[in-house]
Amino acid sequence: MNRRMLCAVLVSLCWAGGTARAEQRYEVVVERGVPVKMRDGVMLRADIYRPKAEGKFPVLLTRTPYDRRSEIDFGPMAAARGYVVVAQDVRGRFSSEGEWYTFKYESQDGYDTVEWAAALPFSNGKVAMYSASYVGATQLLAAITSPPHLAAIFPQITASNYHDGWVYQGGAFALWFDQSWTTGLALNTFDRRMGGESKASRWDMDLPLSSYPLLSVGTAEGLAKYYSDWLAHPDYDDYWKALSIDEHDASIMVPAYHQGGWYDLFLGGTLRNYMHIKAHGGSEAARRGQRLIVGPWFHGPFTGKTGDVDFGPNARSGDNPYDIEALRLRWFDYVLKGIDNGIEKEKPVRIFVMGRNIWREEDDWPLVRARSTRYYLHSEGNANTLSGDGALSTTTPASEPADKYTYDPADPAPTRGGGLCCDNSHEPSGAFDQRGVEARRDVLVYSTPEFNEDTEVTGPITLELYASSSAVDTDFTGKLVDVWPNGYAQNLTDGILRARYRRSQEKSELMNPGEIYKFTIDLVATSDVFLKGHKLRLEVSSSNFPHYDRNLNTGEDQGRSTRMVKAINNVYHNGEHPSALILPVVPR
Numbered sequence: 113m114n115r116r117m118l119c120a121v122l123v124s125l126c127w128a129g130g131t132a133r134a135e136q137r138y139e140v141v142v143e144r145g146v147p148v149k150m151r152d153g154v155m156l157r158a159d160i161y162r163p164k165a166e167g168k169f170p171v172l173l174t175r176t177p178y179d180r181r182s183e184i185d186f187g188p189m190a191a192a193r194g195y196v197v198v199a200q201d202v203r204g205r206f207s208s209e210g211e212w213y214t215f216k217y218e219s220q221d222g223y224d225t226v227e228w229a230a231a232l233p234f235s236n237g238k239v240a241m242y243s244a245s246y247v248g249a250t251q252l253l254a255a256i257t258s259p260p261h262l263a264a265i266f267p268q269i270t271a272s273n274y275h276d277g278w279v280y281q282g283g284a285f286a287l288w289f290d291q292s293w294t295t296g297l298a299l300n301t302f303d304r305r306m307g308g309e310s311k312a313s314r315w316d317m318d319l320p321l322s323s324y325p326l327l328s329v330g331t332a333e334g335l336a337k338y339y340s341d342w343l344a345h346p347d348y349d350d351y352w353k354a355l356s357i358d359e360h361d362a363s364i365m366v367p368a369y370h371q372g373g374w375y376d377l378f379l380g381g382t383l384r385n386y387m388h389i390k391a392h393g394g395s396e397a398a399r400r401g402q403r404l405i406v407g408p409w410f411h412g413p414f415t416g417k418t419g420d421v422d423f424g425p426n427a428r429s430g431d432n433p434y435d436i437e438a439l440r441l442r443w444f445d446y447v448l449k450g451i452d453n454g455i456e457k458e459k460p461v462r463i464f465v466m467g468r469n470i471w472r473e474e475d476d477w478p479l480v481r482a483r484s485t486r487y488y489l490h491s492e493g494n495a496n497t498l499s500g501d502g503a504l505s506t507t508t509p510a511s512e513p514a515d516k517y518t519y520d521p522a523d524p525a526p527t528r529g530g531g532l533c534c535d536n537s538h539e540p541s542g543a544f545d546q547r548g549v550e551a552r553r554d555v556l557v558y559s560t561p562e563f564n565e566d567t568e569v570t571g572p573i574t575l576e577l578y579a580s581s582s583a584v585d586t587d588f589t590g591k592l593v594d595v596w597p598n599g600y601a602q603n604l605t606d607g608i609l610r611a612r613y614r615r616s617q618e619k620s621e622l623m624n625p626g627e628i629y630k631f632t633i634d635l636v637a638t639s640d641v642f643l644k645g646h647k648l649r650l651e652v653s654s655s656n657f658p659h660y661d662r663n664l665n666t667g668e669d670q671g672r673s674t675r676m677v678k679a680i681n682n683v684y685h686n687g688e689h690p691s692a693l694i695l696p697v698v699p700r
Contacts, residue, residue, distance in 0.1 A: 169235065272384040489650070521678075
């Protein structure tokens with residue numbers, strides 16, 4: 113039986129940021145396991161942190177699959193500042209009833225919970241949502257249903273399209289994330305199944321003893337049905353479109369503060385959410401109320417160190433204007449309480465510029481002043497490995513031989529950092545030295561000479577690649593690298609494109625072996641100053657494993673096939689086929 117607990121705790125006020133002002137402190141009342149009935153009768157459970165005071169307060173709502181009890185720090189802190197904080201286990205997770213299935217119920221359950229929270233006796237009717245990753249998805253999926261009492265959202269390090277940018281990327285299956293995340297989720301599903309099926313407490317009711325096994329643990333069947341459904345829907349079809357934020361931007365009516373990281377796996381989605389809602393949001397408040405902050409962070413704690421590289425004290429969480437938790441509360445003070453704390457005078461975009469390791473405010477994203485600059489691929493046909501003759505320059509190629517390599521799915525190029533999640537101990541995220549990868553024959557390496565002055569690249573990155581293959585399907589990858597004077601090769605951002613999706617992710621189309629095709633590969637974005645003496649480098653290959661699944665090169669069903677063949681892949685850079693890395697260069 114669930115019980116409600118009421119307790120009062122005194123919580124000290126944390127830094128409010130912006131304009132200094134005296135804030136009232138409240139004692140905090142906590143209610144545990146509060147039932148919330150959904151439209152179909154399923155009961156979800158929530159904890160409520162609220163001021164122990166008369167009056168009505170705005171509500172901050174978080175809906176999580178990761179256990180609502182994780183709000184034991186932020187909940188009391190925000191309640192002490194005059195908010196009601198509601199932390200809810202989503203459907204089928206921890207103490208909430210129902211079936212857990214990724215994304216499926218978050219729109220309807222989010223709508224119902226927002227309206228329930230707005231009607232609480234101590235709520236003033238304004239509800240905002242917050243938090244990160246899948247909890248960012250629960251916000252956006254609720255927002256596309258336009259709940260009348262939803263006033264704002266603060267989605268952090270989350271996606272805009274759960275096909276391209278979550279489960280798949282450029283048509284390739286995001287293997288490491290999909291499997292590690294699903295494994296973590298399945299643990300609670302298994303625990304719930306054990307709790308429901310275990311007979312250890314009343315074995316005396318199951319006589320005779322020979323009628324059941326010593327330990328009934330159930331089976332793995334059904335622990336993650338959504339995973340098999342992901343594999344069954346490799347195309348961007350109606351299964352995904354019903355869930356895509358990209359397809360429903362016009363239904364979002366509220367302002368949003370988006371937070372992303374240059375090494376976060378959902379960076380592309382964060383940037384698209386900001387841009388698309390600003391352009392297409394369903395209200396003037398939504399279109400004018402989009403804000404964005406991007407730091408040098410990965411999908412983890414904002415310690416300032418991302419992989420091998422420490423970006424300094426300004427990149428760390430702490431008592432500074434870029435601390436995300438403090439920024440979140442400061443923004444809610446402005447949009448929900450109308451507190452004049454100076455935030456309305458700030459520019460809507462804040463970015464951390466790597467290389468110089470400084471924060472900068474901008475009028476918008478992408479930067480209008482950035483100049484699209486093509487760095488063309490060059491070689492004499494021997495760009496393989498770091499020791500090859502591959503080069504990058506702004507000079508258009510004339511007549512040059514193609515570069516060739518053999519991609520063997522049985523020996524794929526390994527992942528080394530980048531935007532990963534969720535087991536950082538085995539496949540760490542962030543910035544790492546890429547020279548080990550660049551030593552492989554199946555990796556083409558193109559570098560500029562050393563820069564004679566600081567050169568900033570800030571904005572979306574694209575690779576236009578003219579290539580052919582001996583196979584009917586293969587992958588092409590690109591990686592942008594900052595090479596230090598000591599040779600350290602720091603990865604900045606990367607991308608992949610499965611050849612069968614070169615025209616559209618909605619419908620696959622195999623290649624004709626030997627035919628030259630143009631591949632446009634999204635390398636997402638970055639902000640980096642290539643300091644004087646550094647080089648800019650591009651890696652081209654056909655695998656990045658286990659970040660993405662290996663293309664087996666056969667054109668068969670990737671989710672079921674085990675047959676593999678080698679592919680001989682050619683990259684062209686000549687007058688007719690000017691392969692180029694397209695960079696947004698910011699004038700000095």
